[in-house]
Amino acid sequence: MNITINNENSMTAKTKSKKNLLEVKHLKTYYPVKGGFFRRTIGHVKAVDNVSFEIRKGETFGLVGESGCGKSTTGRTILRLLSPTEGQIIFDGNDITNLSGNKLREARKDFQMVFQDPYASLNPMQMVGDIIGEPIKNFYPGKQKKEIKEEVMDLIFRVGLPSDAYYKYAHEFSGGQRQRIGIARALALKPKLIVADEPVSALDVSVQSQVLNLLKELQDEFDLTYLFIAHDLSVVKHMSDRIGVMYLGNLIEVADKHSIYDEPLHPYTQALISAIPEPDPDRKKERIVLQGDVPSPSNPPSGCPFHTRCPMAKEACSEIKPKLKEVKPDHRVACILYD
Amino acid sequence: MEALTEKNTNQTPSKPPKNMSPWAIARRKFVRNKLAMTSSVFLLIVMIASFLAPYITTVDISRVNLGQMSLPPSSEHWLGTDKSGRDVFVRLLYGGRVSLLVGLACTFLIVVFGTIVGSIAGYFGGVVDSVLMRFTDFILNFPFLVFVIVLNAILFGHLSGVWVLIVVISVLGWGGVARLVRSKILSEKENEYILAAISIGCRPSKVIIKHLLPNVLSTIIVQATILFATMIVAESGLSYLGFGVPTEVPSWGNMLSTSRDPDVMQNMPWTWIPPAIVLTLTILSINFIGEGIKDALNPKSYR
Numbered sequence A: 001m002n003i004t005i006n007n008e009n010s011m012t013a014k015t016k017s018k019k020n021l022l023e024v025k026h027l028k029t030y031y032p033v034k035g036g037f038f039r040r041t042i043g044h045v046k047a048v049d050n051v052s053f054e055i056r057k058g059e060t061f062g063l064v065g066e067s068g069c070g071k072s073t074t075g076r077t078i079l080r081l082l083s084p085t086e087g088q089i090i091f092d093g094n095d096i097t098n099l100s101g102n103k104l105r106e107a108r109k110d111f112q113m114v115f116q117d118p119y120a121s122l123n124p125m126q127m128v129g130d131i132i133g134e135p136i137k138n139f140y141p142g143k144q145k146k147e148i149k150e151e152v153m154d155l156i157f158r159v160g161l162p163s164d165a166y167y168k169y170a171h172e173f174s175g176g177q178r179q180r181i182g183i184a185r186a187l188a189l190k191p192k193l194i195v196a197d198e199p200v201s202a203l204d205v206s207v208q209s210q211v212l213n214l215l216k217e218l219q220d221e222f223d224l225t226y227l228f229i230a231h232d233l234s235v236v237k238h239m240s241d242r243i244g245v246m247y248l249g250n251l252i253e254v255a256d257k258h259s260i261y262d263e264p265l266h267p268y269t270q271a272l273i274s275a276i277p278e279p280d281p282d283r284k285k286e287r288i289v290l291q292g293d294v295p296s297p298s299n300p301p302s303g304c305p306f307h308t309r310c311p312m313a314k315e316a317c318s319e320i321k322p323k324l325k326e327v328k329p330d331h332r333v334a335c336i337l338y339d
Numbered sequence B: 001m002e003a004l005t006e007k008n009t010n011q012t013p014s015k016p017p018k019n020m021s022p023w024a025i026a027r028r029k030f031v032r033n034k035l036a037m038t039s040s041v042f043l044l045i046v047m048i049a050s051f052l053a054p055y056i057t058t059v060d061i062s063r064v065n066l067g068q069m070s071l072p073p074s075s076e077h078w079l080g081t082d083k084s085g086r087d088v089f090v091r092l093l094y095g096g097r098v099s100l101l102v103g104l105a106c107t108f109l110i111v112v113f114g115t116i117v118g119s120i121a122g123y124f125g126g127v128v129d130s131v132l133m134r135f136t137d138f139i140l141n142f143p144f145l146v147f148v149i150v151l152n153a154i155l156f157g158h159l160s161g162v163w164v165l166i167v168v169i170s171v172l173g174w175g176g177v178a179r180l181v182r183s184k185i186l187s188e189k190e191n192e193y194i195l196a197a198i199s200i201g202c203r204p205s206k207v208i209i210k211h212l213l214p215n216v217l218s219t220i221i222v223q224a225t226i227l228f229a230t231m232i233v234a235e236s237g238l239s240y241l242g243f244g245v246p247t248e249v250p251s252w253g254n255m256l257s258t259s260r261d262p263d264v265m266q267n268m269p270w271t272w273i274p275p276a277i278v279l280t281l282t283i284l285s286i287n288f289i290g291e292g293i294k295d296a297l298n299p300k301s302y303r
């Protein structure tokens, strides 16, 4: 017993000592809603509404939450594919929140994305060789064609595509292979951070683990840090070191994987965990079924975003919006119960 | 065994062949479309005959031959002569030159300008989009005929007559293409491969030219064929009304306009029926080609 605790402590210490690759501070990303005769902005979809977390070098940070809670928007904003409404994004010590033009373009070398949709994320008019080689051409315009082709062939080989893939088009491949093409493209610039936005959710279950394993292998080989987005807790568990749980644009709990699974603090996280099918019947826990629907992000409830469905909601929950606080070492939660 | 594989491949013609670009697949489908291919051949013959007219015939088209006025078709004048004694067949060829030139040049200018405006508005959105689209609306709502008459008068003498018409039509004609391209770009840019292109360091110009335009090009090409037919009709209509190509220049529209004379209409059908037929067939074949291209580029149809 003692030993386990010691072990855990030392592990926490180890991960804590690692430097942060990414720091996200009070990030908000709103989509304007246009309407009326003059197409003026008449409101906002608060897709990301106050999200703060950090990702340490070499780790995989899992971001989970129901569909529509703002995971993709968070990932895209971090990579500056969208502009944040408020907040700060610090990547490898540099503030990239307000970069634009060529400076932003130059910064993109270090962070890439693997997309959710294996069909929509590859240009149907490009050959696979061109898709994978294009990032290299963009950033190293002086590079010889032959050299680029060699690099692309290495990548094709590394992600497990057939060697004749170079001259083929995306429509000739299956979903899993297309995802490999997308991974090779993201890898081409040897980035430090890869945001993987539900990279396997569109794939057959039989193919999912192959792609996940590939991502894990590549992480060791290329010293990658991942932001791994998923709506499926079991996939996140398999992949992540630390996990953040999102609800309606808010990050409500952040902790290392084991704390999230073994002692979830936030009632929403508890409900999510209870919904995972438990293979061992002896350990069967009671399933917490949430009432009601997720409110609209264009008109979120006052106070705690979860109070409309929370089984433990008190009166104060509709008035005060709880802040994310550290309640245990390396375990933060945004809930009035832990104040 | 071999026969079996053979049979198998015959049974599944819908499977795209390996290693073919989307364009190559479309080309294959188009070539198998008989109506579209016949139309292409016809249009090609009309184009070649028209543009090679000066090399095919040695007759001076503008010379008035008082000795050979209003002759019906004969072995010497295949389609007869008109009231001024000019050979109708020769004028038909030269007329095709002008009508097709007006059609092609207008289509080209309109498509290029409309695509530039539409893709910039669609890609950048926001203020850029608003400004460009208000300007497009302004152009679209301009009284076309009034402008044609006024500009024709202003430019007359500065440019040769045919080019005045081309400039006028093109300046006023790009609005529809701009709107179409904009709406196509708006929906196409939602695809994740556009985010990917930005992420891997493509500049906006490259995102538009290399990623967006190839994927909306099919729509633009189909629209161009419709425009081509429309522009030929527009030339004929304007010339018929007397606001198009100067009357001394032969064009299909000008040849048709001679039928405004009741005497010609009734007694000299050989002067206006041939241009009417060629015009109709040309426009039909352009439309069939357009349909063929549309079909060939539709990934859900297989031939």
Ligand SMILES: Nc1ncnc2c1ncn2[C@@H]1O[C@H](COP(=O)(O)OP(=O)(O)O)[C@@H](O)[C@H]1O
Residues within 6 Å of the ligand: A031, A032, A045, A046, A047, A065, A066, A067, A068, A069, A070, A071, A072, A073, A074, A297
């Ligand atoms: N381009 C957009 N314009 C307006 N609203 C959007 C847009 N993209 C996403 N949203 C909305 O923002 C919210 C969060 O979306 P998203 O980040 O895609 O969620 P997730 O990835 O967790 O499923 C959703 O309510 C969605 O409808």
Ligand SMILES: [Mg+2]
Residues within 6 Å of the ligand: A068, A071, A072, A073, A116, A197, A198
């Ligand atoms: Mg998503």
